[in-house]
Amino acid sequence: MVPVVRRLLIDLEAPFERGWCGGDPFLTALFDALSMSFPVGEQFFIDSVRAALEQLPAERRDEFAERTRAFIGQEATHRRIHSLFNEQLLGQGLVNDWEKRALVRIGWLADVDRRHWLAATAAYEHLTAILAQWLLRNPHVLDGAEPRLRTMWLWHSAEETEHRSVAFDLHHAIGGDRRWRLKWFRRVTTFFLADVMRQTLSNLRRSGTLWQRRTWRSAAHHLFGRGGLARETFAPWREYFRADFHPDQRPDDLARRWIDENTAAYTVAGPASGR
Numbered sequence: 001m002v003p004v005v006r007r008l009l010i011d012l013e014a015p016f017e018r019g020w021c022g023g024d025p026f027l028t029a030l031f032d033a034l035s036m037s038f039p040v041g042e043q044f045f046i047d048s049v050r051a052a053l054e055q056l057p058a059e060r061r062d063e064f065a066e067r068t069r070a071f072i073g074q075e076a077t078h079r080r081i082h083s084l085f086n087e088q089l090l091g092q093g094l095v096n097d098w099e100k101r102a103l104v105r106i107g108w109l110a111d112v113d114r115r116h117w118l119a120a121t122a123a124y125e126h127l128t129a130i131l132a133q134w135l136l137r138n139p140h141v142l143d144g145a146e147p148r149l150r151t152m153w154l155w156h157s158a159e160e161t162e163h164r165s166v167a168f169d170l171h172h173a174i175g176g177d178r179r180w181r182l183k184w185f186r187r188v189t190t191f192f193l194a195d196v197m198r199q200t201l202s203n204l205r206r207s208g209t210l211w212q213r214r215t216w217r218s219a220a221h222h223l224f225g226r227g228g229l230a231r232e233t234f235a236p237w238r239e240y241f242r243a244d245f246h247p248d249q250r251p252d253d254l255a256r257r258w259i260d261e262n263t264a265a266y267t268v269a270g271p272a273s274g275r
């Protein structure tokens with residue numbers, strides 16, 4: 001799929017409730033945690049692919065220019081939308097510690113070869129693509145959410161599917177090494193799991209819902225029950241280690257369908273410069 005930059009027609013200035021995801025404390029805290037990581041993470045992805053494009057030999061730059069521009073445009077739009085969403089979370093009393101930790105780690109990478117940045121970006125892109133796939137397969141988890149927020153999450157999921165192979169292909173194009181890509185994938189997975197757990201627990205604690213029985217019942221069901229996150233994402237997570245793996249081997253029919261069936265939710269903006 002060639003990524004397309006879309007402007008989402010939803011109002012994120014209007015306030016939403018603390019338990020916006022159908023009153024389910026666990027799902028609300030989990031989605032809030034993920035959203036908190038996006039503005040800083042997506043800026044890092046943008047910087048990585050932009051640096052990679054500059055490193056490409058001139059004769060290969062045209063081949064990647066359009067996809068990279070569209071990737072940057074999509075991630076820049078996601079950053080803006082999730083920043084508005086996150087502002088409301090902070091106003092509701094949540095604290096974004098994930099972002100602070102991510103900024104420290106990105107600082108450590110300042111002088112590192114950009115091929116490592118791309119390997120880390122490709123790893124995060126695989127994680128976001130499999131989370132997106134899970135959400136597109138199980139949209140009922142957002143059934144009780146406000147329609148505009150449901151739209152925001154499904155739009156983001158569809159676009160993550162659309163641009164999932166850009167960082168991966170660029171990493172190969174600038175001479176990235178498979179061993180390093182897998183090393184970063186293991187590292188990124190460890191950071192991601194620790195960060196998402198810590199931030200979800202913090203959100204629950206600050207919402208006063210950490211010790212409610214319904215919180216843990218929902219967590220058990222949505223992680224380990226039928227169609228649960230842990231159950232459904234383990235196999236696609238493991239595919240990354242296969243010698244012949246490429247992100248486009250994963251299905252994209254649900255993303256295409258969402259894009260086709262929800263044209264009233266967005267306008268097409270075309271490739272943008274980002275940032």
Ligand SMILES: [Fe+2]
Pocket residue numbers: 042074075078156160
């Ligand atoms: Fe994104």
Ligand SMILES: [Fe+2]
Pocket residue numbers: 045075125128160163
């Ligand atoms: Fe992405």
